[in-house]
Amino acid sequence: MAYDLEEQEQLENLRAFWKKYGNFILTVVIVVALAAAGWGFWNRYQNSQAQEAAAAYQQLMQAAQAKDVAKVRESAGVLFDRHGGSAYGGMAALVAARAYIDAGDAKAAKVPLRWAIDNAHGDEFRHVARLRLATVLLDEKAFDEGLKVLDVQVAGPYAAEYADRRGDLLLEAGRADEARSAYQQALDKLAPNSPLRRLIQLKLDALGTGAAA
Numbered sequence: 001m002a003y004d005l006e007e008q009e010q011l012e013n014l015r016a017f018w019k020k021y022g023n024f025i026l027t028v029v030i031v032v033a034l035a036a037a038g039w040g041f042w043n044r045y046q047n048s049q050a051q052e053a054a055a056a057y058q059q060l061m062q063a064a065q066a067k068d069v070a071k072v073r074e075s076a077g078v079l080f081d082r083h084g085g086s087a088y089g090g091m092a093a094l095v096a097a098r099a100y101i102d103a104g105d106a107k108a109a110k111v112p113l114r115w116a117i118d119n120a121h122g123d124e125f126r127h128v129a130r131l132r133l134a135t136v137l138l139d140e141k142a143f144d145e146g147l148k149v150l151d152v153q154v155a156g157p158y159a160a161e162y163a164d165r166r167g168d169l170l171l172e173a174g175r176a177d178e179a180r181s182a183y184q185q186a187l188d189k190l191a192p193n194s195p196l197r198r199l200i201q202l203k204l205d206a207l208g209t210g211a212a213a
Contacts, residue, residue: 053083064099090125143173160189
């Protein structure tokens, strides 16, 4: 095919352009294609992981309801190992701990609670785990250890519960004055309509305080 001078000049310019930038363009195209494929794979992987975690959590709940402690331990282990960085890990820890306590095995319950404190995704799970672990330690009369578990800076909705639980530990440890102070702190942090106010006020009254609800 014959080309006129203008077409030949355009072809030469195109060849020169491709010679200069062709490899770069191909690289960009390949990178974009790989990124798109990788993103699609990642989304499919994430969806698969979420479905697997949900299924394992459902198995855990069923095992807990059936009081099948061995199955609880197995399902919780799967969630900790494979999905510990998700919210399912924290939920699994709390469910497993409750199942162990219901089965009368407080020692076993401490394991998932400590896991949640160290590894759970989200402060809420960590706070609940600390409060529940402190309750287990209170029942075991491990008062100093329980106070250590609660020895963290807490703000927001859990601050009053931390103070109340500290009060329980201090009272059982024979430190009534410190317990009274902790209960009063809990009252001060609670909302006026909180259902916990009456219970904490009863504890204060039992200690001989005249604080108002």
